[in-house]
Amino acid sequence: MDKIFYGYLLVSDMDGTLLNDSGKLSDKNRKAIEYFINKGGNFTLATGRTIASAGRFLEEIEVTLPVILYNGTKIYDYKNEKVIYEEFIEEDRKDIITLIKNNYPTLGIEVYSEESIYIYSSCKYTDRFSKLGYDVIYDLPKEVWDKKWTKALIVGEENEIDFLEEKLDNIYGNIIRSGAKYLEIVPNNISKGKAIEKLVDIYNINFKKLITVGDNMNDIEMIKLADYGFCVESGAERTIKSTKFIAPSNENNAIEYIINWIENNLIRNKKENLNSFLERNMTYV
Incomplete structure (x- = not known):
């Protein structure tokens, strides 16, 4: 199978982003995440939720890396039931x-x-x-x-x-x-963005292949951290104004849109540009 998303990491907020207004995961988002992972991509969550609250959704979707909880205060590995990182209020x-x-x-x-x-x-x-x-x-x-x-x-x-x-x-x-x-x-010097930096460092992820998406003010730092940071169009005004890339609302399968965007703009364009370069510079003997 062609691992076209190999090396890419997609980090998504949950409420208001991955989940719709009823707190549900759409079938299109679920299938898109499955496709992304099967094609070599890494996917995880960054949320303000607790271990139990976020964990309820992991029966519906797979994460390939530990999950960022409590807005960056804790990083938890659900597969091994292990805390990777944790801080506490002073x-x-x-x-x-x-x-x-x-x-x-x-x-x-x-x-x-x-x-x-x-x-x-x-x-x-x-x-x-x-x-x-x-x-x-x-x-x-x-x-x-x-x-x-x-x-x-x-x-x-x-x-x-x-x-x-x-x-x-x-x-x-x-x-x-x-x-x-x-x-x-939350503890000082803590945020979703700083937790993502730790995750990227631990798992040796290329920052150039980091994609983040959120909807609220607590997501701004992680959105700005990535070269390709998205806010859903239903997000907070402050977040939308500080974001370069806009995805459809959380009611309209934002994650599916972003995964399609990655494939069309980062994967296919790169291949087309490479093929075009080779054609222009190829020498024949």
Whole structure:
């Protein structure tokens, strides 16, 4: 079989990119990923999700490399059930959530620690877990403060999150806007982009053959990292404005489009250019 995608790595965000608005994987995207991998390509995910949450989809799609979780805080090898890389929120930054709870009581606050989810402050958006079948602890016991935290997530109305983002930016370290209603506190110097750099280094991937795709502000760094970084047309305005390549919306099989684009623009064009060069420079004896 012709391994036309050999050496290429496609890294995709999940929600709002790979998955449609109902959180489902389309058959066209699934078949395109299967085709890409069968033809030699590497495919993996970069998401804000947990091990369990992202892992549910790996029954539907194959990944050939470890998955980036928690917006870059953890890299996990599902095949070998092994953490490849992990960082934690600095101890002196944990108190941010108490400040937020006291000053913005309408916002929900979630703490992610040791693959458990703790609800420090409830709102209508923190109730989403009850519909998804996840084990969630609606409390933040004292002993959890002494554990290592992977991230904290602030949820609320878009205008509230806009205001809080502006207040926290450049004051409390690494704050990531992962959606209209989501603001995440993650370890300093952590992002999806930096995690991809680690993955590329570990697996000796050629940066010139890296393709990334996302939809939201937390994807901007990884999109800019790649020579061929895409934002779906349904993505956040800030992300679209900072992106050179635009793919169809997450409702219109963005991953299938990108894989076709790679084949038509990076593979076939390269072969055609090479053949044209050889024809122009061929000498006959």
